Amino acid sequence: MPVIRHIGVLATCAADGGQGDIHPITNGALAWADGRIAWAGRDEDLPSQYAEERPANLGMPTPLVIPGLIDCHTHLAFGGWRAHEFVERIQGRTYQEIAAAGGGIASTVAQTHAISSEALFDKCESFLGEMFSLGILTVECKSGYGLTLAEELRILRVYRDLAAAGGPRIVSTLLGAHTVPPEMRGRRDAYVDLVVDEMIPAVARERLATCCDVFVERGAFTVDEARRILRAAREAGLAAKVHADQLSDGGGAALAAEVHAISADHLEHTSDAGIEAMARAGVVAVSLPLATMYLGQTPMPARRFIAAGVPVAVATDFNPGSAPSYHLPLALTLACTMQRMTPAEALKGATIYAARAVGLEAEIGSLEPGKRAEFLVLDAPSVDHWLYNFRPNARTAIAAEDELHWGRD
Ligand code: NIG
Ligand code: FE
Numbered sequence: 001m002p003v004i005r006h007i008g009v010l011a012t013c014a015a016d017g018g019q020g021d022i023h024p025i026t027n028g029a030l031a032w033a034d035g036r037i038a039w040a041g042r043d044e045d046l047p048s049q050y051a052e053e054r055p056a057n058l059g060m061p062t063p064l065v066i067p068g069l070i071d072c073h074t075h076l077a078f079g080g081w082r083a084h085e086f087v088e089r090i091q092g093r094t095y096q097e098i099a100a101a102g103g104g105i106a107s108t109v110a111q112t113h114a115i116s117s118e119a120l121f122d123k124c125e126s127f128l129g130e131m132f133s134l135g136i137l138t139v140e141c142k143s144g145y146g147l148t149l150a151e152e153l154r155i156l157r158v159y160r161d162l163a164a165a166g167g168p169r170i171v172s173t174l175l176g177a178h179t180v181p182p183e184m185r186g187r188r189d190a191y192v193d194l195v196v197d198e199m200i201p202a203v204a205r206e207r208l209a210t211c212c213d214v215f216v217e218r219g220a221f222t223v224d225e226a227r228r229i230l231r232a233a234r235e236a237g238l239a240a241k242v243h244a245d246q247l248s249d250g251g252g253a254a255l256a257a258e259v260h261a262i263s264a265d266h267l268e269h270t271s272d273a274g275i276e277a278m279a280r281a282g283v284v285a286v287s288l289p290l291a292t293m294y295l296g297q298t299p300m301p302a303r304r305f306i307a308a309g310v311p312v313a314v315a316t317d318f319n320p321g322s323a324p325s326y327h328l329p330l331a332l333t334l335a336c337t338m339q340r341m342t343p344a345e346a347l348k349g350a351t352i353y354a355a356r357a358v359g360l361e362a363e364i365g366s367l368e369p370g371k372r373a374e375f376l377v378l379d380a381p382s383v384d385h386w387l388y389n390f391r392p393n394a395r396t397a398i399a400a401e402d403e404l405h406w407g408r409d
Pocket of ligand 1: 075104105108215243246291317319320321322323
């Protein structure tokens with residue numbers, strides 16, 4: 001049973017307490033076996049049966065240990081890129097104008113239809129490899145660039161194959177309701193019927209996803225359409241998620257509360273009533289500061305969510321349009337500077353609250369006995385220092401099974 005002793009700061013990130021309570025233990029120790037944590041606490045309290053075990057040797061001191069990071073919102077599988085839209089937005093066009101002119105999600109749908117499953121797998125695998133090096137050990141992956149039954153299932157099967165191939169854990173989400181595909185714009189009801197009557201049952205039957213998401217926004221889906229889809233998803237055993245209030249206050253947060261979603265994501269324009277509804281229903285607010293930054297928006301009001309008692313998670317939203325980066329540590333630093341979250345609050349948002357937002361709080365997200373031994377050793381003297389001194393290639397050691405190794409080795 002490996003053990004690490006004399007950890008400068010062991011941030012367990014246990015759920016209890018508030019957003020900033022990461023439960024740091026100075027001079028900590030951590031013992032694990034068979035991929036699960038056996039003991040975590042102060043080194044001086046380490047029981048003798050663990051103290052005699054072999055120390056894990058990294059060839060360096062262990063100043064900071066945190067749970068493996070969880071990116072609880074990505075659109076990982078897509079064909080092509082959209083760098084020209086990045087430039088167009090800089091030159092003054094809005095995200096909505098580009099989408100209305102045939103760019104945006106619809107353009108990535110066309111590029112995704114054109115890529116083979118093998119090429120899609122390879123592309124995702126290379127993203128996941130780099131995410132793993134950054135310490136991201138669990139990734140939520142949405143479909144949503146297929147928008148036909150066959151294409152949505154094809155993307156989710158790529159995720160299933162990636163999960164079987166190892167690397168970060170994958171949590172798959174059906175996002176058939178990302179936008180109404182151009183060829184069905186005049187028949188919105190028929191597209192919602194397709195999601196409800198064909199996509200959700202097929203995904204549930206083949207166990208291709210554990211969550212179902214809907215983009216609630218002008219130009220995407222209405223609250224009434226989303227309610228129908230998410231009720232059907234819940235009845236089929238999928239957890240509900242909502243892309244809510246990203247570009248306008250469209251009532252997505254209140255809907256997330258009403259359908260008992262596990263998360264509502266984006267939330268730049270959520271009203272106080274929406275925040276209060278989420279607090280009452282226990283919905284996690286997933287903030288996506290990279291998307292906010294790339295679209296030049298006003299940040300989501302994290303402090304108002306936290307004051308209302310809503311847990312705030314932080315994720316990348318990695319996609320080729322609004323957030324073309326999978327760098328979760330950068331998103332955490334942006335959560336600090338743009339959303340006025342402290343580094344400790346941001347860390348809780350990428351660990352235990354992110355685990356809650358993907359329905360895996362019992363397994364991952366904190367360093368407590370019985371949970372998965374998925375943790376990082378960071379080359380930084382404190383959580384504050386780690387997110388303050390942003391280094392794109394910070395040295396990160398990753399525990400996987402009973403081994404501990406450098407993420408970039
Ligand atoms: O979460 N808002 C909707 N979906 C994505 C953007 C997708 C795209 O632009 O391709 C998002 O920001
Ligand atoms: Fe998204």
